[in-house]
Amino acid sequence: MTEHKHLKRRVRxxxxxTGESYTTAHRHVTAQPAHPAHPAHxxxxxxxxSVLGGGHSEAMLLGLGGGIGxxxxxxxxxxHAPMLTIVAQAHPEPIIPLALGRAGVPHxxxxxxxxxxxxxxxxxxxxxxxxxxxxxxxxxxxxxxxLPFPDPVDVxxxxxxxxxxxxxxxxxxxxxxxxxxxxxxxxxxSKHQLIEITGTASRPPEVAEAIRDTAAKxxxxxxxxxxxxxxxxxxxxxxxxxxxxxxxxxGWTRRFPDRDAVLDRLRDCLETEYTTPGATRPLYADFLxxxxxxxxxxxxxxxxxxxxxxxxAAAGRASFAELAELxxxxxxxxxxxxxxxxxx
Numbered sequence: 466m467t468e469h470k471h472l473k474r475r476v477r478x479x480x481x482x483t484g485e486s487y488t489t490a491h492r493h494v495t496a497q498p499a500h501p502a503h504p505a506h507x508x509x510x511x512x513x514x515s516v517l518g519g520g521h522s523e524a525m526l527l528g529l530g531g532g533i534g535x536x537x538x539x540x541x542x543x544x545h546a547p548m549l550t551i552v553a554q555a556h557p558e559p560i561i562p563l564a565l566g567r568a569g570v571p572h573x574x575x576x577x578x579x580x581x582x583x584x585x586x587x588x589x590x591x592x593x594x595x596x597x598x599x600x601x602x603x604x605x606x607x608x609x610x611x612l613p614f615p616d617p618v619d620v621x622x623x624x625x626x627x628x629x630x631x632x633x634x635x636x637x638x639x640x641x642x643x644x645x646x647x648x649x650x651x652x653x654x655s656k657h658q659l660i661e662i663t664g665t666a667s668r669p670p671e672v673a674e675a676i677r678d679t680a681a682k683x684x685x686x687x688x689x690x691x692x693x694x695x696x697x698x699x700x701x702x703x704x705x706x707x708x709x710x711x712x713x714x715x716g717w718t719r720r721f722p723d724r725d726a727v728l729d730r731l732r733d734c735l736e737t738e739y740t741t742p743g744a745t746r747p748l749y750a751d752f753l754x755x756x757x758x759x760x761x762x763x764x765x766x767x768x769x770x771x772x773x774x775x776x777x778a779a780a781g782r783a784s785f786a787e788l789a790e791l792x793x794x795x796x797x798x799x800x801x802x803x804x805x806x807x808x809x
Contacts, residue, residue, distance in 0.1 A: 507741045507748055508635060509560040509619060515633060516596050516621050516662060521568060521670070528752030529670055530564030531555025532679040533745050533765075534687075535799075537700035539720065547720055549727055551704070551734035553744035553772070555679065556696075557687070561598060561619055561660060567671040571664035576657055580650055583657035587622060590661045596621045596633075600658040602651035608638055615651050619660075672756045673809055679749075680806035683799070698803065701796045708789035717785045728779040731788070735776040742776075743769030761805035768798040 510527040514520075521529075536552040554560070565572045577583050590597040603609045603618035621633040630645040632638055640648075649657055683697040694703060710716025721727040736742045746769030753762035775791045783791075 506635070507554070507745065509554075510564070510748075511635075512598065512619060512621055512633060513561050513564060516598060517570070520666075522751075522755065524748050524751035524755060525670065526564045526568070527554075527560070527745070527748055528672070528679075528756070529567040529675050530560030531558060531682070532675065532752065533749045534679075534682055535697055535700045535744075537695050537704045546723060546726065549721075549730045549734065551731070551739075551744075553735060553740040553746075555682070556739075559600075559619075565660070565662070567675050569666040569668040569670065570662060572660055572662045575659045575661070576655065578656060580646060580657065583649065583659070584646070586659055588625065590659065591622065591624060595661055595663075596623060598622075598660040599632075599649055600652060600655045601645070601648035603648075605644065605648035605651055606634065606638070607640060607644070608634070608636075617652050617655055676753075676756075676758070676761075676806050676809045680803050680809075683803050683806075698796065698799060701792065701799060705789050705792040705796060708785045708792060711785075725782070728782060732776040732779040735772050735779075742773060744772035745769075746772060758805070758809060761802060761809070764798060764802040764805050768795060768802055771795045771798055 507523060507527050509530060510523045513526050513530075514523050532555055533553065534555045536550070536556045538550050540548045540550060542548070555563075562572075562574060575586055577586070587597060587599070598619050598621050600617050600619050602615040604611050604615060606618070606620075609618070618634070623631040623633055623637070625631070625642065628642045629639050630642050632640070632645070652658075685697050685699060686693045687696040693699065707713075707715050707720075708717050711718045713719065717727065734740070735744050741748050746765045750762040750765040750769065753759075753765060771791065772795055775788060775795060778788055778791055
């Protein structure tokens with residue numbers, strides 16, 4: 466009854482805002498996110514699987530690369546509204562090098578401050594018939610949305626044709642060589658980073674180690690400093706608390722005056738941004754099922770469905786209090802999931 470009352474209130478609020486009929490407003494409020502029930506491609510895992518030419522599944526590479534996580538931050542930059550960021554996949558350790566190491570795939574990681582040396586290394590890898598993976602600033606790529614900070618993203622370089630670089634991002638793309646070099650040079654910590662796969666795996670993947678590491682990072686510490694409160698189960702609880710806080714400076718009621726914008730951002734962070742639908746949990750459940758961890762897989766399928774409910778509620782303009790209740794339910798499932806992972 467309470468849920469029905471809240472639904473009717475949200476429908477009427479949308480009617481007042483948009484002028485829509487009750488039927489139209491009801492359809493929008495109750496609509497599920499426009500994503501398939503099964504996870505879409507995961508950027509790093511799908512990219513790595515493509516470069517490897519198959520072999521391990523996308524779910525396996527995700528799991529070996531750290532699997533799931535939860536980082537909750539609100540970043541503030543001059544001239545910009547507060548920016549919510551939730552990273553639902555493993556973070557901050559890069560997924561691709563970790564997945565390659567645990568899969569036993571021989572590879573080399575190179576970094577250099579010299580653009581000329583970097584170009585020679587890149588061309589040599591291409592001449593050897595390989596598809597090197599380069600870490601670039603995603604905001605420089607013309608097909609990526611702009612950001613107020615140089616966020617890294619991995620792309621595979623497929624070839625260089627004169628002054629045009631062909632790359633594989635989520636989709637194939639191309640850009641002038643000068644623009645590619647600008648994107649490749651823009652990141653201080655991983656300037657001109659290139660990963661070159663030099664052989665094939667000769668041993669079974671380190672599945673148990675990967676699962677234990679995921680469980681450890683969900684419970685912390687992750688960074689070993691005061692920011693750890695924003696990671697894992699602690700970060701989820703912080704999100705729930707700040708959603709429910711109606712008076713404090715860190716509460717969403719005061720912190721996000723543009724309510725629609727932050728709700729859209731919440732939906733994106735749980736379904737598409739640094740994740741796959743369901744906060745990456747369903748894809749991780751596939752990894753667990755593939756490795757025989759059926760009990761943990763079942764829990765994370767449920768958790769993924771609940772995170773998608775959170776995203777759908779945000780899209781339907783639920784109140785912050787309603788979202789807090791859903792996040793608290795998700796946290797309880799996540800706690801069960803960690804317990805199941807620890808039994809591996």
